Amino acid sequence: MVERREIEIFLTVGEELHFGRSAERLHVSVAMVSKTIRKLERSVGASLFERTSRRVAFTAIGRRLFEDLRPAHQEILDAFARAVASGRGLDGVLRVGFLGTVTAEFVLRAAELLRTRHPGCEVRLRESRFTDGTAPLRDDLIDVLLIDNFAAPVPGLAPGHSAGPVLFREAPVLAVSARHPLARREAVDVSELARYEMLRPRPPSEQAERTSAPGEAAEGSVAGQAPRWAAPRGAERLFPAGRAQSPSAPGGTPGGRGAGRNTEFSSVQEMWALVGAGHGVFPVPSHASVYDARPDVAFVPVEGAPAYEWRLIWLSSADNHRIRAFSEAARDYAAAHPDPLTGAAGAN
Structure with missing residues (x-):
């Protein structure tokens, strides 16, 4: 029975056509690479590579095996990656709320970065109104919201809300x-x-008509x-x-x-x-x-006034890997752009 590691070594040697470079890529010894190839050749009953002191080349049987195995191996890796992403909750739809046209541009850029990292995650945008506060989160219209600290100051976040780090500041x-x-x-x-x-x-x-028990904050406040x-x-x-x-x-x-x-x-x-x-x-x-x-x-x-600080917030009960991955993408995008609202590249 051929093991997965043996297939990986064979395919790597087929790509590199060099035992030393293959060993470096796989973080194993050259002796291990040679031993594995000899084992596979015994299983096949024929040489897979022609080896001299100066070069390594495919035999006809070796090339055919390489061409048959490589796409199948990649499909296995892709299937496993999809399963891992699904198991971690990365595949699927993430609904992101924002305030204003310019912050929408920032959210779009962060979403693009997220999709390059996790192609199975789809980001859908929804604009929030001044009067909405965090109500769209509570009403399950969005999963995460980009908002400033004056609309939702972090020290005073309503119970059950979580917040990411400050992404950028504005006077x-x-x-x-x-x-x-x-x-x-x-x-x-x-x-x-x-x-x-x-x-x-x-x-x-409808929000004005809501009341709270004594000592409790009104919903959306x-x-x-x-x-x-x-x-x-x-x-x-x-x-x-x-x-x-x-x-x-x-x-x-x-x-x-x-x-x-x-x-x-x-x-x-x-x-x-x-x-x-x-x-x-x-x-x-x-x-x-x-x-x-x-x-x-x-x-x-x-x-004499404090700066606006923009960050992502979400319901603690709805926390998942998609939200965390988007928060990480937004943070990384902001860190790489001195002016994240215009997309000016550079380092902070």
């Missing part, structure tokens, strides 16, 4: 109307922002904090909440529009429209100033 900028007084500033200090009206995502009606929808991507945790006192007050929006009320929005495009119209201001990651630029909105750097 915050304040989106304001191009006609807003802040639009002419080179920067604004975080301590000033209580004077300006802050937009906030509108809570979905951060434990010990207000519900997720009450803090626009963490704006009220990042910046002091504030509203204009009157149309003429420093915090008043141009023309007094929006003064004295906390304007809400349901989508990213609605948020940009409200900002552009002067109905409020809103903190965003710095990539927005490039990828979401529009003539009616200005972006002002915020000094």
Whole structure:
């Protein structure tokens, strides 16, 4: 009976046509390679290689055996690899959520890297809304979510959630109307922002109706904090909440529009429209100033504020090898690209 190791040695010698190089590839001695080939030749009843002090060449029988064995051996290896991948939970579909067009590009690049490593894993993308928080995970719409630390601060993750390492960081900028007084500033200090009206995502009606027992965090919220929808991507945790006192007050929006009320929005495009119209201001990651630029909105750097930190989160109960493999691919892609949102190559 021919053993698997003997087949591997024969095929390696057939590829290298050199006993020494074959031994190096297989991490065995040259004597072991020679002994194995002689054993196979005895089993076949004929020489498989012509050997001299200068060269090794196939005999006709040896070449035919090599050509018959190599594809069959590869099929066996492929079948075993598929079985291992399936057993480890790598084959199948992974649903990845993201916020915004630019972060979708990052997720796509990480998914491409994952597929090169694990071809049996299919990644499907789903865009999340500002107001969703971690609800798509809980509702089994996605398996893993790329989110920033203000939408889901890691120390305050709701029970049952797990988080990967920080993938990349961005400085915050304040989106304001191009006609807003802040639009002419080179920067604004975080301590000033209580004077300006802050937009906030509108809570979905079904989420607003949910209640929690005393001492428990509402579903979709951060434990010990207000519900997720009450803090626009963490704006009220990042910046002091504030509203204009009157149309003429420093915090008043141009023309007094929006003064004295906390304007809400349901989508990213609605948020940009409200900002552009002067109905409020809103903190965003710095990539927005490039990828979401529009003539009616200005972006002002915020000094003294912590950075946005992007990472993957998932339900602890749903943890599997696909999620871990994707997290590893995302980490490796980010480490190899100084600007992972644009795909600029290099090393951090």
